[in-house]
Amino acid sequence: MGEPPVSTARVRELLDPSRLDREPDDSAGYLDLLGDTEEYRRTRAQRAMHSGLVASIYQRWWRPALTVLLSQGATVEEEGREAVRLLDLGGPMRVLDVACGPGNFTRLFASALSGDGLAVGLDASEPMLARAVRDNAVPRAGYLRADARRLPFPTASFDAVCCYAALYLVPEPFTVLSEMLRVLAPGGRLALMTSLRPDAEPLRTAASGLAWANGLRLFDREELTGVLRSAGLVDIRQRAGGFAQFVSGRRPLD
Ligand SMILES: C[S@@+](CC[C@H](N)C(=O)[O-])C[C@H]1O[C@@H](n2cnc3c(N)ncnc32)[C@H](O)[C@@H]1O
Numbered sequence: 001m002g003e004p005p006v007s008t009a010r011v012r013e014l015l016d017p018s019r020l021d022r023e024p025d026d027s028a029g030y031l032d033l034l035g036d037t038e039e040y041r042r043t044r045a046q047r048a049m050h051s052g053l054v055a056s057i058y059q060r061w062w063r064p065a066l067t068v069l070l071s072q073g074a075t076v077e078e079e080g081r082e083a084v085r086l087l088d089l090g091g092p093m094r095v096l097d098v099a100c101g102p103g104n105f106t107r108l109f110a111s112a113l114s115g116d117g118l119a120v121g122l123d124a125s126e127p128m129l130a131r132a133v134r135d136n137a138v139p140r141a142g143y144l145r146a147d148a149r150r151l152p153f154p155t156a157s158f159d160a161v162c163c164y165a166a167l168y169l170v171p172e173p174f175t176v177l178s179e180m181l182r183v184l185a186p187g188g189r190l191a192l193m194t195s196l197r198p199d200a201e202p203l204r205t206a207a208s209g210l211a212w213a214n215g216l217r218l219f220d221r222e223e224l225t226g227v228l229r230s231a232g233l234v235d236i237r238q239r240a241g242g243f244a245q246f247v248s249g250r251r252p253l254d
Pocket residue numbers: 040049050063098099100101102104105122123124125128146147148149163164165166169170
């Protein structure tokens with residue numbers, strides 16, 4: 001018998017009670033802090049993330065297609081290995097996977113940990129989290145339904161924080177980023193994968209128009225690295241690939 005999947009109790013232990021608006025509900029196999037709300041379905045892209053159909057094909061079809069479209073040449077598996085490396089995962093670390101979707105990366109992060117390590121996958125979409133519980137419930141992974149714009153954790157509570165393929169569809173990406181930076185502990189690492197606005201015209205204007213029409217945001221080359229630098233992160237790295245960028249950094253020890 002292998003180790004059992006993580007119970008919601010371990011995720012609950014990490015929560016900051018002063019940041020909760022309601023009593024957490026764990027009846028669906030993940031901890032739900034949001035209840036009934038339409039708040040996360042404003043744009044076309046957001047609505048897609050709340051569709052049961054998209055959630056059911058996301059890991060197998062949607063995400064690989066997205067990688068081909070954005071990253072040109074990379075595979076999701078390579079992206080995952082790169083994230084584990086950038087976050088320097090291992091041992092009893094606490095990892096937060098913000099906007100985890102169906103837990104495709106959370107599972108990978110959990111498998112890189114040992115001992116008391118825990119990977120928390122956080123998302124706002126019920127269908128995505130239902131898939132996470134169904135397909136990616138493994139030892140050291142736990143799932144939470146919450147808003148990435150107001151993370152329900154104390155300051156400096158994670159050794160690694162990741163957000164892949166989501167900042168471009170959240171209406172307030174810089175609020176999410178500042179929350180991710182808040183919960184990142186001294187010595188901890190942050191990894192982001194998001195969109196990159198092309199520098200050259202006419203591609204720049206065409207891509208910006210297409211993204212805007214679908215409620216997506218394209219980030220300029222220095223936008224995210226600039227935020228990380230202002231927040232005091234060091235070892236900031238950026239890799240551009242097609243319409244995607246991979247950004248990482250480390251919070252120095254106090
Ligand atoms: C494209 S999926 C990314 C899944 C996974 N990280 C990956 O790289 O494949 C984007 C996710 O962001 C989530 N999301 C969007 N806005 C959010 C918010 N305010 N709070 C939490 N999750 C959010 C959506 O529900 C969706 O599951």
